[in-house]
Amino acid sequence: MSNLPLIFIDGDQGTTGLQINERLRGRSDLRLLTLPAAERKDVRRRAEAINTADIALLCLPDAAAREAVALVDNPKVRIIDASSAHRTDPGWTYGFPEMSPDQPSRIATALRVTNPGCYPTGAIALLRPLVQAGLVPPDYPLAIHAVSGYSGGGRAQVEQYEGEHAANAAPFVTYGLGLQHKHPPEMQLHAGLTQRPVFVPSYGAFRQGIVLTIALQARLLPAHASKESLRAALESHYAGARHVKVLTAGQSATTERLDPTVHNNSNDMTLGVFGSDQEGHFLLCAVFDNLGKGASGAAVQNLDLMLHGA
Incomplete structure (x- = not known):
């Protein structure tokens, strides 16, 4: 044996x-x-x-x-x-x-x-280090938006997009409009939040991959929070991580769009911080495969x- x-x-x-x-x-x-x-x-x-x-x-x-x-x-x-x-x-x-x-x-x-969960993986990856670093208050009124490939809905949804009636499948769907999705309690607990975040999930007419985004306003953050301090905190947390990478300041400056399929069939995830210190608006982003790292x-x-x- x-x-x-x-x-x-x-x-x-x-x-x-x-x-x-x-x-x-x-x-x-x-x-x-x-x-x-x-x-x-x-x-x-x-x-x-x-x-x-x-x-x-x-x-x-x-x-x-x-x-x-x-x-x-x-x-x-x-x-x-x-x-x-x-x-x-x-x-x-x-x-x-x-x-x-x-x-x-x-x-x-x-x-x-x-x-x-697939969506919580991205949300927690972005938020937990920033909450622990004191850059995002644990009671911040968060709204988390994410778009996944249709495979996130399981076999029935895959059949809808790949079966005999695929031509009738919607190109894009936002769901969970009652805001009672099962993921927010998981996000709240493991990100170290004291308030339940609003979570708005969607899926598109592509098989797999996720782009998850979280918008932040500087006026609701500590005075020392900036695009660079947010990015640096993530970079410090994931230094040496094999599967999670943070876009450098230079990479962020030259990135104009995010492709949800870029990490398909891998266990990798890319995090990024975008926005404007002048406007006081920041955007946290995570890209990964809902069937891989998710x-x-x-x-x-x-x-x-x-x-x-x-």
Whole structure:
């Protein structure tokens, strides 16, 4: 019997599960446990697989993820949950390694890791360092806007844009108009905010990628806040980070537009600070793949930390 760690993906036919499978296929440092198609919805077989695995990745809807966790009776099984079921649960470790210097080691030793949401990944990446640096007040009245590829809506939305009725799919959709989206509590908690941010999500007629933006007004910030101090704080926080890069002042000055697809099929994210000190208006921006750093890429990054340490 091989001593290589055994990995089980519960929900391996969904958008995130398929991409995780693709990223892990052919690796020589682990074994993948896969159930036959006829057994994927068999609770008994799923429970056996979860409890046999060293690490189980849950790529399921929230309710199903909670049910899967309830199936665990082997105390050694470690879980990475890609759903939003446990993202604000204090009993789970938040799976954003770049969030703080000690987060990789916390993930590496955790029994329960909750993968961040795609939109919160960008919002937290931008806001948490600035709140901690005292440049953005934790009670700032934030409005977060983001545009994702249609794959963020899962298989049903992918079918809408890639199936037989694709010609009728809308080129651009803004949704969540009741402002009750599930992501703001996650953003608030992990960014260190004291007030729930307004979140306005949209998706366009492209498969994957995200541009997330947050506008700030200097009159509501501390007197020492400037475009350069905001950028410098982000640059300091992510110095040495492998997957998160901050545009330099020179790069920001020459950037006129942001392409949401630039990091597709990678686990990378670019952050930028734009705007005008003269006008007192600043724009924080994050660009990344909603299926990469926003989902499967992040899950594999966390898996590698759990397998090999920080």
